[in-house]
Amino acid sequence: xRTRATTISTLAMESITTPxxxxxxxxxxxxxxxxxxxxxxxGAGAVPVVARAALHFWEEPPISGESGSxxxxxxxxxxxxxxxxxxxxxQGLAGREVGVEELADLCLDLQRQGALxxxxxxxxxxxxxxxxxxxxxxxxxxxxxxxxxTSGYELPEVIEDLSGTVxxxxxxxxxxxxxxxxxxxxxxxxxxxxxxxxxxxxxxxxTVRYRTIAGQECLSEGVVVRHLxxxxxxxxxxxxxxMLFAEFGNDVSYSLMNQYTPVLSDVAAREYPELRVKPSxxxxxxxxxxxxxxxxxxxxxxxxxxxxxxxxxxxxFE
Numbered sequence: 001x002r003t004r005a006t007t008i009s010t011l012a013m014e015s016i017t018t019p020x021x022x023x024x025x026x027x028x029x030x031x032x033x034x035x036x037x038x039x040x041x042x043g044a045g046a047v048p049v050v051a052r053a054a055l056h057f058w059e060e061p062p063i064s065g066e067s068g069s070x071x072x073x074x075x076x077x078x079x080x081x082x083x084x085x086x087x088x089x090x091q092g093l094a095g096r097e098v099g100v101e102e103l104a105d106l107c108l109d110l111q112r113q114g115a116l117x118x119x120x121x122x123x124x125x126x127x128x129x130x131x132x133x134x135x136x137x138x139x140x141x142x143x144x145x146x147x148x149x150t151s152g153y154e155l156p157e158v159i160e161d162l163s164g165t166v167x168x169x170x171x172x173x174x175x176x177x178x179x180x181x182x183x184x185x186x187x188x189x190x191x192x193x194x195x196x197x198x199x200x201x202x203x204x205x206x207t208v209r210y211r212t213i214a215g216q217e218c219l220s221e222g223v224v225v226r227h228l229x230x231x232x233x234x235x236x237x238x239x240x241x242x243m244l245f246a247e248f249g250n251d252v253s254y255s256l257m258n259q260y261t262p263v264l265s266d267v268a269a270r271e272y273p274e275l276r277v278k279p280s281x282x283x284x285x286x287x288x289x290x291x292x293x294x295x296x297x298x299x300x301x302x303x304x305x306x307x308x309x310x311x312x313x314x315x316x317f318e
Contacts, residue, residue, distance in 0.1 A: 020046060026078035026124050027153055027193050042078040043092040048126040049075035051095035053106045055115055060224065060255055060300045063117065063147070063170070065216040070115025070144070072106060074122050079151045081174070081185045082268050083230070083275050085261045090122070103133035104140065111144050116218045118142070119170070121149040127158055131165045144213060145220045153190060154197035159204060168208075169201040169223045176240035180233065184272070195247060198225060208253045208298070224300075226255040231262075232274050234283045238290050245294050254299035256291060258284040 020034040030040030039045065055068030063069050077090035084090050098106070107118045118137075123130050134146055145167040152172040173194050175181040181190035201223045208222030225244060229237050244254070260278050269276050288301055 020128060025127055025155070025158055027155055027187070027189065028078055041080075042076045042125045044076040044125040047097040047099065048103060048129050049092065049095040050098045050103070050106070051075050051089050053110065055110070055113055056119065059119065059170075060219075062210055062217060062219040063119065063224075065116045065213075065218055067114045067116050067214055067216065069117055069119040069147075070107070070110030070113070071119040071121055071149075072103075072110075072123075074120070074126055076125055077122050077151070078125055079153045079185050079187060081151075082272055083184060083260070083262075083264060085263050087263070087265070100129050100132045100136065103129065104136035107134065107137040107142050108140060111142060114214060115144060116213050116216060117145045117147050119147045119149055122151065123148060124150060124154060124158065127162065131162065134165045145218070147219070152194035152197060153187060154194070156196050156200035159197055159200040163204045166205070168205055168219050168221050170226065171198060171201060171223065172226050172228070173198065173240055173244055174228065175236070176243045177236050180236055184230075191243070195243070198223065198248070198252070202248065202252060207251060223252040224255055225252050226257055228257045228260055229279045229284055229287055230260055230275070231277050231279050234279070234286060237287050241287075241291055241294065241296070245296060250295075250297045254291070254296055256287060256299055256301050258302045
């Protein structure tokens with residue numbers, strides 16, 4: 001039966017073992033020396049760049065709750081989808097450098113503001129610094145869960161290295177089709193890479209569990225897999241759900257999203273004309289019905305027209 005209730009560990013400090021002097025933190029495996037100032041596909045340097053650290057109220061209910069999710073938005077991205085609604089951020093055009101100690105303090109400040117979690121958004125390319133910062137923050141009293149909010153384009157060994165740093169994963173599964181992944185994200189290997197990453201997330205974070213924080217039931221462990229319906233891609237989305245459910249069944253939670261927002265640049269709009277419109281509500285309803293027919297028991301959905309540019313924050317380092 002469809003779940004339509006709403007719309008949409010403290011360990012010693014450890015460093016990620018993968019170095020950035022021959023960076024292979026993501027599947028692009030550029031091998032550049034970021035420590036010496038070289039930039040790879042993601043565009044990141046040696047020091048994390050943060051564009052916003054603030055309470056966020058538009059995540060799934062057990063993540064935002066009533067108090068808000070303590071989101072830290074990192075600049076640059078290893079996937080860079082052509083339709084990204086946070087393109088300015090993905091391209092590294094916003095934010096400022098934040099050292100490990102300051103990043104730890106940001107986590108603690110979000111906790112003081114009443115955040116239900118620390119929600120690290122697009123963090124992969126800064127994994128070593130983030131692991132150190134979380135360890136430092138926990139030594140200073142960070143008690144809320146740490147969430148890894150990712151495109152899904154991850155390496156299993158990096159996920160393994162995050163064990164003890166990350167409590168739960170919010171991961172996309174964008175594509176089941178290699179051609180679509182190639183066209184929109186220049187990553188034809190995305191389907192198999194993301195599936196392998198989610199397997200490791202499931203192994204490291206366990207089944208979905210909740211705990212009460214400030215009187216609210218909040219995600220504390222496990223994996224939530226998000227899938228966004230793209231324009232004209234209903235059959236691709238059905239295939240994605242098929243693939244996920246065949247692999248994971250109801251051992252993970254799902255979030256089926258209808259918030260695609262056409263914010264393409266003029267160049268992208270000419271190259272991808274099919275992305276200039278949003279999916280219809282009828283298509284989205286068909287996707288939800290299909291999920292029901294497969295037997296998905298625990299999933300989130302979005303009510304009405306979720307396509308709103310108001311969901312896109314200001315990158316003002318709030």
